[in-house]
Amino acid sequence: MSLISEFREFVLRGNVIDLAVAVVIGAAFGKIITALVDGIVMPVISMLTGGVSVADWKFVITPAQLDAAGKQVAAEVAIRYGMFFQTVIDFVLIALVIFMVLKAYNRMRAAPVAALPPEDVLLLREIRDSLRK
Template identity: 70%
Template structure:
């Protein structure tokens, strides 16, 4: 079997198509949740914390060097831990919103009715024997 035919067989499997659809829908849903976080939730958190911008927090190792003419000679060297903290906060909020959406979806979806379990063959045989003895 050639590589091209193997590739065609791989692509033709339903799992690959399902995965592709899931990735596309997941990316679109991620944009929706990010918009919710950036546009609604983070302004509320900013209001509650007095407008504190965590993303600007940093530890300056070497400050920027400014020349006599006011131009920057050497850039500032800093550890920007605020961006990392902001990313963690965003991740936790996005994960929580996705959790709430999935929880609401599962609550709305009705569980499938379970089919009654088939009676084992030995029980059926015993019932036949019991019925024949009653006669």
């Protein structure tokens, strides 16, 4: 079997294609949730905290250094915990929505029907039952 035919067989298996589709849909879904967080959730939180953007929350370790002309000589060193907080909210919302979708999917999925035993097992059971009589 050639390398190309093996690769084609690998790619055309159902689970590889399903995984690729899931990755693309997941990436698009992540963008939707990020837009929700950035455009709706964070402005509401900013409004509740006095109009300061959550992404701008930070703890300044050393402020920016300016020269006499007002030109920045050294950049500010700060711990930007607001960006971290915003990313955590983004992750929690994505995880919550995925959990709810999976929960609904599992609820809708029908319970597997018990498979009938093979013919030889049925025949052996019938023989056993007739011997008991």
